[in-house]
Amino acid sequence: MPKQVILAAHFPGVNNQTVWSDPASGSQIDFASFVHLAKTAERGRFDFFFLAEGLRLREQRGRIHDLDVVGRPDALTVLSGLAAVTEHLGLGATVNATFNEPYQLARQLATLDHLSGGRAAWNVVTSSDAFTGENFRRGGFLDYSQRYERAAEFVAVARKLWDSWDPDALVAETGRFVTGQPGAFRHRGAQFDVTGNFTVPRSPQRHPVIIQAGDSDAGRDFGAATADAIFNRHGTLEAGRAFYKDVKEKVRRHGRDPDSVKLLPGVTFVLGDSDADAQERAHHIRRQQVSPQTAILLLEQVWNRDLSAYDPEGPLPKEDPNVDATSIIQGRARMTRDPLETAAKWRALAEEKNLGIRDLIIEVTGRQSFIGTPAHVAEQMNLFVQTDACDGFIVVPHLTPTGLDGFVDTVVPLLQERGVLRSEYTTQTLREHLGL
Template identity: 60%
Template sequence: MSKPRKQIILGHYLGGVNHSTVWSDPDAGSQIDFATFRHAAQAAERGKFDFFFLAEGLALRERQGEIFDQDVIGRPDAITVLTALAAVTEHLGLIATVNATFNEPYELARQLATLDHLSGGRAGWNIVTSSDAFTGGNFRRGGFLDRADRYTRAEEFLAAARQLWDSWADDDIVADKESGQFLRRPDAGSFAFSGRQFDISGRFTVPRSPQGQPVILQAGVSSEGREFAAGGGPDAIFSPYHTLAEAQAFYRDIRQRSGVPGRPKVLPGASFVLGDTEADAIERHREITYAQISGRGAQVLLETVWNRDLSAFDPDGPLPDVDPDTEAPPFIQGRARIHQNAPETVAQWREIAEANKYTLRELAIHVFGRTEFVGTPTQVADRLDAFVQSDGSDGFIIGSHLTPAGIDEFVDRVVPLLQERGSLRTEYEGTTLRDNLGLPALTGQVTPARV
């Protein structure tokens, strides 16, 4: 019996807090004008995407004590933007990246439950953590949280938020036919949570939302992150792997750890470049890539691992012949530390560069790029579909080099091909984000207080 065809999950991320956007393009839009977000979200909904996703930037990044001149300034608050988008979309999920280190469960649970109500059940939360003292300086908590405690806090944060969302049952507010008024169960919203990170109690003010709970996403592929992802935490996890073999290994690992069929969903970030011929697409991809990662940008990306000034090294020359500085304070402030063991990472990169004859810039493009689909619309549809059907992922979070109109090309030229082969919906199946992702609705019972 043949394996049933998987339905591809598609999210759209709007580039802006990384090196993916080509700001020099004359068609590049503002990162704070609402028209930018409206265009991108409505295009994604036209393409029957599952959700629209916003990353988070809590601090202006610095290099050697000065704001990096090629970085993004003025990125607004994600939940506020998504609340506005709820009014101009009907089916698209709305997912905000929010840091569990620098927020509080009651406040964030209330904001997300409100967004879920206002959107009719389309809210989601991408939970991230931080041990970055530089970013922490913007908050009362500062940078006190040790790296080893990040997931402890995240797990407790999510448990507390879920208890708050579950403190109202589905039938806690009912209409009284005789009086014409709405009645509430006397203890509706009551909660008490006590743990290492949080000790809170009271009444949650927002009744149970349409999904029961917002959809939870998480990024992180360390052993701790994988355990958190597979242990009932998130509904979906971001995968950073570019090649099918690496992606399949990660997919199998998450499924084995979870033991729950189809959960969590695995969704790598991806980009695309289209051309009328494959040769056209390859040439266009080369031009776009070199515009995304300039020589200066490549130096800065590698400085995050070398932790030293690399401006004296030719971007089109060999890798720096110096070792990373593991003793100095962070040379780049405000970027997430993806590579924890700098000497080991640099050794691996040297092997990659030597094997492929990469320059400094070419290595930066290789190691900091996303899963890329380059070719004609038919080739991109074929490769994307094959990746999912081969269990490299359950779908992709698609971005473009051009904000906000870059996604239009994918929607107009690739989406119809995926729909023709039965791998992508032609209409939305349900009314909530959980419906469209194939996740169970969380309904019904009040969670007992954890004391």
Template identity: 60%
Template structure:
């Protein structure tokens, strides 16, 4: 309870993204379990629920990763469909929000809006949709477009993809609004540039009115980062903006202020959109131990095979004959070399290679050591008290409304944070000590959407 006259501390929002997508995940090691078994998802969801997190986010994988025409073991070898997993988790969790990543290129508005509304009913108002837009022909080969995303309504360029995604969200909301709050269905009709649908939606208005919409500035399948277009999309259509790691407090503050200022143009208030950077962490009983743990995690993230794969992405060449424990190749990168299927190309290979060479020469590093040194650092490293303080400082400074944690291990990668950091945030008075609402919108402090019948 806040003392009379005391200033209310800014409250932090916390969410977690399940390991299994992206470079943060450690695929093999003594702490790594199944990435596809339901017990792993249930364990993580239960930990997030116990830790009073806002939501659990699952990524979407529409095709197995390949390298040189073969499926490789540097990423998830199979990933269950998110809405299916979350529907099962709805039955074994209490209050935690359930967020599914779903692509706007390879889905249809009616089909996806129906499934999201169903999850919102099954979970009593805890559903969320992480909106992403894919464009690569590699993924498209799995769908009716046969390697031509434009045949699936895909995009010839980034701006067109964002326009389609924005209309997709608008169409889904029109479908959700076709039922009155009193439970009366009405015919709907949407005729736009990308979609023309009409009929009667067959799922009643859900407990939240609309599932929460999350937009990422660094979505899988999207090129670029926290760009102008991504920020504008979030300001116009999202409830949560999943930003990239803040880097520095100043960079976080600049992004936060820029996104928030855009809201007024759409008749929205600053509190109507939560800015939550995706972050990683490494803990220890001392700062030195935390640094050791962080270094060990980075070592496990980059296997010898993974180091060669990363090297080939930068060099644009077949370097499979090189020793990962040997020096960097003396040949220059091929600027026109192809990226691995489904991977975003590196814009300036020569510049990246020059930076890697400088690091390797200065520190006498091998290929693998260079990749470990140059690709990734945990966002927060330290004791539980130190990490709690770092996170609190960023929120207090206006660099974020909270964070989406990306644990390195499945299924127990969140356990230590929930048990040791969350209580310290609660002691600081910046994080809830109990859920005060039942729906995800209530967790996030978001209003119910105004019905537009």
């Protein structure tokens, strides 16, 4: 019996992977855009729809980053609207555990879970960024080393709140849901001290699905101990298998069933009538994703210097990255943990292939994960899942909101023919969809 391929649809984010210059590109904040992508994903029998989060507009060289001016709506509000226009599709929101409180967020997620009939998911992210913290009362007080400590306790408190209702003590029946008896909760820990009664009964799937996206050693361990699914960025078969083996072993060491945690890399795709046609389209998309201006901005994030005077088609800077200065970009993590090592690798690659700045940035940042005919893409995606490089994919199209249409029309039927993707929904809650 082959493994089933889990599929999630990522609404194209506020980044250079989205091709804003394409005439088919639509609004990032119009509700109709969210509806189109969600309904397309549900038509393709995807497991869930996934939204990222941005709590502050990024700045580079002291100016708001160009890509952020389109705006970043609140994910939970958008997903509450989508719950009314979808029937089966899971609804995943990225919400920060650093700048929220367990009681409030647990209520919001439990409410979404009820509104959707048990389809809610929470992607837990953390931050120690003082720049983002300026938007909040606590500021950037949280030390970097404490971010996962707080997140782990946050999730534990949320689960305690969700479990505080006694489902066996029947109080009332509302539609298909039976509510239980409210119970008191009490938690006293290093990060939180809360007590009271939770206001929302247990949801149809008991807990919203917990997703985690950190790739550091601490992030992997947090995900292995806490998450139901892990969003990672290991796009090659070899890297995926290594990550899969490492995390599943960590899950086992935490006393959990390895099958209880699903690993889902974020992937992109380009389809064509032939493999050569797809490669040509991919090349065109890469150049749209990395404009001359974008190439300089991305290079600055590694070099940590103002490089606006450099020619995007010219050679890399002779000077090394400035590792001692404050980050030139505020509101997001640096692109690399070791800028000097990255610069050395990029210089070697540029010399080997005779690449200018823009072509180098295209080479190192602008790649699609799966390129080819629909048959080739379906075959490769299935290979990743069946050989334990992942359990499925979070699919990131390059256009808003129609970028998933071709995938659903051509790749999905081929996965269904292989028997690795449902032809119809036979389960209702997201946990059931994922086999959790």
